[in-house]
Amino acid sequence: xxxxxxxxxxxxxxxxxxxxxxxxxxxxxxxxxxxxxxxxxxxxxxxxxxxxxxxxxxxxxxxxxxxxxxxxxxxxxxxxxxxxxxxxxxxxxxxxxxxxxxxxxxxxxxxxxxxxxxxxxxxxxxxxxxxxxxxxxxxxxxxxxxxxxxxxxxxxxxxxxxxxxxxxxxxxxxxxxxxxxxxxxxxxxxxxxxxxxxxxxxxxxxxxxxxxxxxxxxxxxxxxxxxxxxxxxxxxxxxxxxxxxxxxxxxxxxxxxxxxxxxxxxxxxxxxxxxxxxxxxxxxxxxxxxxxxxxxxxxxxxxxxxxxxxxxxxxxxxxxxxxxxxxxxxxxxxxxxxxxxxxxxxxxxxxxxxxxxxxxxxxxxxxxxxxxxxxxxxxxxxxxxxxxxxxxxxxxxxxxxxxxxxxxxxxxxxxxxxxxxxxxxxxxxxxxxxxxxxx
Numbered sequence: 001x002x003x004x005x006x007x008x009x010x011x012x013x014x015x016x017x018x019x020x021x022x023x024x025x026x027x028x029x030x031x032x033x034x035x036x037x038x039x040x041x042x043x044x045x046x047x048x049x050x051x052x053x054x055x056x057x058x059x060x061x062x063x064x065x066x067x068x069x070x071x072x073x074x075x076x077x078x079x080x081x082x083x084x085x086x087x088x089x090x091x092x093x094x095x096x097x098x099x100x101x102x103x104x105x106x107x108x109x110x111x112x113x114x115x116x117x118x119x120x121x122x123x124x125x126x127x128x129x130x131x132x133x134x135x136x137x138x139x140x141x142x143x144x145x146x147x148x149x150x151x152x153x154x155x156x157x158x159x160x161x162x163x164x165x166x167x168x169x170x171x172x173x174x175x176x177x178x179x180x181x182x183x184x185x186x187x188x189x190x191x192x193x194x195x196x197x198x199x200x201x202x203x204x205x206x207x208x209x210x211x212x213x214x215x216x217x218x219x220x221x222x223x224x225x226x227x228x229x230x231x232x233x234x235x236x237x238x239x240x241x242x243x244x245x246x247x248x249x250x251x252x253x254x255x256x257x258x259x260x261x262x263x264x265x266x267x268x269x270x271x272x273x274x275x276x277x278x279x280x281x282x283x284x285x286x287x288x289x290x291x292x293x294x295x296x297x298x299x300x301x302x303x304x305x306x307x308x309x310x311x312x313x314x315x316x317x318x319x320x321x322x323x324x325x326x327x328x329x330x331x332x333x334x335x336x337x338x339x340x341x342x343x344x345x346x347x348x349x350x351x352x353x354x355x356x357x358x359x360x361x362x363x364x365x366x367x368x369x370x371x372x373x374x375x376x377x378x379x380x381x382x383x384x385x386x387x388x389x390x391x392x393x394x395x396x397x398x399x400x401x402x403x404x405x406x407x408x409x410x411x412x413x414x415x416x417x418x419x420x421x422x423x424x425x426x427x428x429x430x431x432x433x434x435x436x437x438x439x
Contacts, residue, residue: 001142001143001405002135002139005041006136007117009038009135010131010135011116011122013038013134014122014127014131015124017030017125019107019110019125019166020166021082021083021167022068023108024110029082031083031106039086039088041135041138045138045142045145047089047090048089049086051087052086053084054084054085057073060073065172066170066172066326067326068326069164073173083163083173085177085178087160088159089156091152096184096185096186097373100157100185100187100188100412101187102190103191104130105130105164105166105175106131106162107163108125108126108129109129112125120398122395124394127396128193128381128389129387129394132400133380133381133404135401136381136404139405140407140408140409141412144416147413148413151412154416155415162178165363168326170204171363171364174364175364179368184371185374187415189377190364190377190378190380191379191404192361193381193384193387194378194383196351196407200335200342200375201277201334202361202362203275203277203359203360203361205274205330206273206282206327206328207272207326208271208272209269209270209271209323209325210232210269210272210293210323211267211268211324212228212231212232214266214320215266219264223309225266225312227309228265228266229265231313231321232268232269233255234303235297239252239293240252245275246281247278248277248284248285250274252270252272255270255271271326272289274289277359279331279332282332286328293323298318300317301314301318331369334369339375344418349410349413349414360378365378379404379411380404
């Protein structure tokens with residue numbers, strides 16, 4: 001299903017560095033160029049550009065926007081200007097019940113190397129997350145239109161090609177504004193690596209930051225200062241051992257104090273990411289982490305109070321350690337209830353379901369949470385771990401892209417003629433739904 005033009009499109013997209021400014025602040029992202037190239041390819045299928053714009057500043061000012069996003073947006077206007085999102089549409093505007101939306105992000109994590117295709121696989125940053133899925137999506141749409149050329153007369157297809165998915169932004173500047181403006185459908189498909197299995201939920205995540213704000217010391221007199229490296233290292237191990245995530249997940253992430261060998265660093269920070277499938281789990285994890293930090297500080301003081309090199313740090317540990325939240329309060333997409341047509345549709349499209357005992361993961365699909373009368377599916381080729389997403393050597397096999405394109409084609413055809421959908425009607429613009437804080 002992948003044509004020579006698809007092959008060239010994917011290589012072109014992989015060659016463009018599109019890591020967002022939170023991931024790679026010193027290299028301006030080529031997102032405008034990548035999205036324009038994608039829009040040109042989609043135009044050959046009949047897609048029209050509805051919107052191609054950077055987010056307005058108000059979207060970065062909402063209270064639940066992650067602190068690094070708010071801080072960066074306030075500090076530099078280029079931060080928002082470099083992160084546009086693209087909205088395409090096939091067919092005229094229609095009521096939501098006859099609209100299907102696809103979402104794919106073209107920003108990537110940091111790291112870039114020459115793109116190439118060898119031994120039946122594409123290699124490059126974004127190959128599986130998510131430039132490869134973006135190209136295979138077009139191939140699947142093209143196949144569906146070839147099988148049913150009259151489809152745009154029945155069903156409207158929206159295509160969001162967004163920025164600001166990576167770097168912890170979690171769609172607050174890309175997907176969220178488009179969804180809040182009403183650009184979504186009865187079915188919404190987020191193209192992420194799922195092994196071509198249909199996942200109907202998405203965790204959200206919150207980020208905790210532990211900071212030590214103490215006094216440095218020279219290496220010849222290490223006892224004179226506070227040792228943030230030892231304190232934060234102890235807390236990292238303590239939290240990993242004592243916080244039980246249950247239905248959520250705990251990632252003990254970045255720890256930084258300094259780079260030099262000839263000093264004791266009195267300041268530093270430790271980051272932790274906590275994913276949760278619902279609000280109750282988020283609240284439980286927040287309480288558990290707060291308790292574990294307090295217990296860890298007590299344990300550190302007990303263990304090192306008699307150590308001459310660390311006695312000052314032990315005595316002052318509670319006073320110099322701060323816990324705050326860089327990201328908190330974002331919605332999770334829970335499995336749909338009261339939408340029996342979705343399992344029927346997935347079965348009609350021949351899509352295998354994500355195993356119920358396998359945890360979901362976090363992506364922009366969270367912004368379709370609590371949208372009555374809609375359903376959301378996360379679907380894509382390859383897997384995050386198996387295809388080395390976010391790691392050196394990221395790749396995606398052509399067979400994986402082809403299988404995903406076939407799934408997209410079947411899904412669109414099944415949606416177009418599903419018996420629970422209202423009969424096709426003349427084009428009726430669906431109402432816009434602005435954010436209550438940001439009309």
